[in-house]
Structure formats: structure tokens, C-alpha cells
Amino acid sequence: FDTLLHSEWDRAVTQGLFIFPIDYHTKRRILEDGDLQYIIEFNRDRKEKRRVPYPFEIVNAPFDKKKFNFNKIKDEEILFSLDNEQQTDKHLVIINNAPIRPCHLLLVPDRQLEQTQVLTSDCIVFGFEFVASSAHPYILAGFNSLCGYASINHLHLHGMYSPDRLFLQTIKCSPFHAKSNCYLSDLFYTQAFAFEVQHVDEFHRIAQYVYKITNYLTSNNIAHNMTIVKGDSFSSSENVLRIFVWFRQSVINGKNFDRCNFACFELAGYMTLHSEDVYNSLTESELCQHMNDIALSSEEQKRIKDDVKSLLDELV
Template identity: 65%
Template sequence: MWKHFKFDPNSVNFSCFTDEKFNKFDNLLRFEWEHAVSQDLFMFTIDYNAKQRILDDGDLNYIIGLNRDRQEKRRVPYLFEHVNIPFDNKKFHFNKIKDAEVLFSLDNEQQTDKHLIIINAAPIRPYHVLLVPYRELEQPQVIERNNLISIIFPDVANPMCLDSLCDLLLGQIIETKYVVTADCIVFGCEFVAASAHPYIVAGLNSLCAYASVNHLHLHGMYCPGRMFIQTLKCSVFHTKSNCYLLDSFQPQAFAFEVKHIDEFNKISQDVYKITNYLMLNNIAHNVAIVKGDSFSSADNVLRIFIWFRQSITNGEKFERCNFAFLELSGFMTMPDEKVYNTLTESEMCQHMNRLGLSVEEQERIKDDVKNLLDN
């Protein structure tokens, strides 16, 4: 059985400007990941010294790396034509992996199967993992809203047989509370906040935005340097919900900031409202959670971005640049050394901007999201 790491709200770290890289959480992740390497659970040999460089013809500090093996040796991604497709038990999913591929679980309770951190068998870079919430529910790659029921019973002082105890409790429920949360977003926030690493990221790709498996999961990894989305300024979009807009590029992104762990559930609900709207309207999207600067103060925060973009259907790949959540965030790996050697920031931005929806569609989406956040 895998280990369990209890999320500690008193030891969170939101800073992307720190020399500290690893704490108990990071040491466990790295130890278990290296143990998986020793068991030959990966599809190729991990290159710990892969080439990487910064695109230095601009101001983004955009990082690129070389990774030939991932494209050549990874599991062939499934082809999707729509953002919302039912879960298919006949295809690969995370209930089919070996137990040894589960590194550990993470939550603030003691549930060893609620929030699983597993290896990505074809990693982008060392310590690349997947975050799989409630894998036994076999949810498709859609951010779900979970209704968690909390039932408060009276104290029972005297021991009694089980049947009598059940009858008593069912007849004397004091209070039932329903807590609504987009649990996978909370999971992603806890993953990022639990780490000491300043450049850790968690992210989700929808179907038609380079998700390769239709079983709910996020990616998690340490990036080699600070990503531009950790510090880039964003404009105010919706004051009531504290939502911002990243409109420096096409595609655009909605953005939220989390200043304290008490906000995880509340902000996850707003993220759910937006991603659910995008899913229902068949709009491809990517989500990233990073540490960064506050949009409105000098605080350290978690930043959550939700890009809405052109769909990529049937696994279409482009010769030089392909953009999932990680590439939109500021880090891209590629299999072709010629592209690696010649890519510039200006060319990369041109490719990124081609993912933008039409001006009319963008304005319609933003108007609809404002209405959603008003309620």
C-alpha cells in the first residue's frame, strides 16, 4: 500500500521568490518517484540533464527544453472531437495502472485513496506526476462539482448493539451540511501549496486542448525556472468575484488569486462555474495553478488561470509549437533539436496567438462568464 501525506495548512508556501526548494512533501515526492525509476516503471530513461534555454529575444523569460523520447515512446494519445465525452472503461484509465505507479496520497484527512499522486510514465521532465482525485468514480476529464455531505450526530454515551445504534442515530440527526467544491481544483491548490518549490505547477488540459486520457486528472511538476504567468500583470475583470483577465495574448485567460487556504473551496467553485460553462459550450480550455504575485497587493498568492481557446481535434500536432496548459504558462519541451535551436519568442507568440477565438466569440464568452459570476 502506498504512503499518505497529510496536508498541513500551517506549512503552506505561496512564494515564487525563495531559495528554498524542498520540504518534507517534496522529499517524499522525489523519493517515491526515484523508487519508481528503480522499478523500471517508465517508458523511457529519464534525462536529468536535458537541454534547456530561455528565449532571450523578448521579455517573457520563456523556457524551452528538448525531450525526444516523450513523443516517440509515450502511449499514443486518444483522439477526441468534443470537449465532453463520457468515460469509456474499455480504454486506458488510471484504475488499470499498477499499484507501484501510485506514489502516495495527499489530503487533510487520512484517506489513502481520495487524492492520488501517481507517476506520469512518459514524463515531460523529472518528477512529473499526475494528480488523480477519486479515481474509483471513473470521472471523465471534466472538472466536477462535488457535493460533500457532513452529518452531525448526537453524542452516544452508552454502548449498544449496532442495529440499535443505527436506529438511534438515524432518528436523531442534528444537522446535515452540504459543502459544494470542485474537488480536483482544491487538490491542485493543496499540491502546489504543500511544496516549498517556487516553480511548481499543477494544471489540467480539457479534451481538445491536449488531454490524452479521458479520466479526470491534473499534471504536477517542478519547472526549471520562473514562468511568466507567475508575475505577469492582469486586468480587473469581475470585482465581486475578484476575477482578473490575462489578455496580453490570444488566447485569453480568466484568473483568480488565492491569498489563504480558507479560500480554496470558494474560489474552486468560481473556477468550476467557468470550466463547466466552457465544457457545456464545447469550448476547449486549460487550467494552471502556480505560486505568484498578487494582482492587487504585495502578497504572495496562488494564481489560477483558465484559458479559453481554439479546439485541437483528433490529436492534431503542429511542426514547431503545440500548447497545452504548461506551454501556455511559460515552459515548452519539444522533440526536434532544430526547432529547439531556432525558435524565438516572437515566433512562439505568433503560434500561441493563433489559438485565440474570434473577437466576437471572446466577447460573448466574457459576457456570459460575468453573468455566471454575478450569481
């Protein structure tokens, strides 16, 4: 899997399919003033040269054929398909032509169906399979809803190799819903529901739990992000897949803040910065404050958590 991914990525680089040259020696540092070991990298090109994100005001907007979507990409941008031999185009792995870092990919399920950027159970399983297929310990996949920094309204996940361990791989979480084995990541004001997958045969069951939550968030116009990483079990010494679903304040019309913007990778422990000044001066304490600033009110969070408990009760 990893050999194929890298060889296909190198082919795309050789064919000049990217908007800007790929920097394999980008500046990187770990924020040392706290315990998270948060990773930041400097990438000016992505801010200046990427396609301007489309503005969104609601979490579930209709598909617009006139706007960019993944049916408009070149065939050469497809790296491979994560499918059995009978279905060679159902789960596509394609390049991000304005990548955060080398091997920043997009995972596109059933692109011909023109699904909006709303998670499906099948798409969640696709993310599980992508991460589980790799031998790399720091691979991750993630989803951004509209108003949660998705820039394209055509269903996709992001995939990437992190350059180092992410705090999300080991962070402790609190028990939340025992029957579904759901946990709560509550280190920050901005909280996340968390699940773990220990075996491949659990993929579809856990995906149903995750989907139940994301479908609720979408239906209630609540911006959200999902990240899938390899890491420690919440309750044992086993290695598992960890899945986090954040519920957060909406970002209307793709607004970018000067210092920190949080999508699925940034919430996991990795951030790319386009300002050298911010790159040089950012501290973990400042970053955590910005992360706390995107939290919903305590009243909204309580309502969401109560509703999610009821939804999970229906499934188990």
C-alpha cells in the same frame, strides 16, 4: 512533501516504471528575444515513445472502460495520497510514465468513480493543495480539457517542478469582475480568466468560481486549460496562488503542429520540444504568434466574457 515526492519518484525510477530513461541533464534554454523569459527543453523520447493520445472531437465525451484509464495502472505507480488518514486513496499522486521532465506527475481524484476529463470543484481544490503543499517556488499544476490536449478521458491534473521562474508567476492582468476578484490575462489574443488565493480558507470559494467558468466552457464545447502557480498578487505585494483558465480553439483528434503546441504548461511559460531543429531555432516572437493563433474569434471571446460575467454575478 517535497522530500516524500522526490524519494517516491526515485523509487519509481529504480523500479524501472518509466517508458524511457529519465534525462536529468536535458538541453534547456530561455528564449532571449523578448520579455517573457520563456523556457524550452528538448525531449525527443516523449514524442517517440509515449502512449499514442486518444483522438477526441468534443470536450465532454463519455467514459470508456475499454480504453486506458487510471484504474489500470500498477500499484507501484502510485507515489502517495494527498489525503487525511481516513481517506488514503481519494487524491492520488502518481507517476506520468512518459514524463516531460523529472518529477512530472499526475494528480488523480477518486479514480474509482471513473469521472471523465471534466473539472470538478474537488479536483480544483486538489490542485490548490498540491501546489500549496510544496516549498518549491516553481511548482505548478494544470488541467487540459479534451480537445485542449488531454490524452486520456479520466479525470486528472498534471503536476511538475518548472526548472526556472515562469512568466505566469508575475504577468500583469486586467481587472475583469470586481466582486469575485476575477482578472483577465490579455497579453495575447488567447486570453485567460485569472484568480488568486491568498489563504487556505479561500480554497473552496475560489474553486467554486473557477468551476463555474470551466463548467460553462465544457457545456458549450469550448476547449480550455487551467494552470495553478505560485506568484505575485494581482493587486498587492503578497505571495499568492494564481489560477488561470484559458479558453481556446479546439484541437480535434489530438492533432500536433510541427513547431508549437499549447497545453497547460506551455501556456504558463514552459515547453518541451521533440525536434532539435525547432529547439535550436525557436524565438519568443514566433512562439507568441503560435500562441495567438489558437485564440477564438473576437466575437466568440466577447460572448464568453459576457456570459462569464453573468455567471460570476450569480455567485457573489
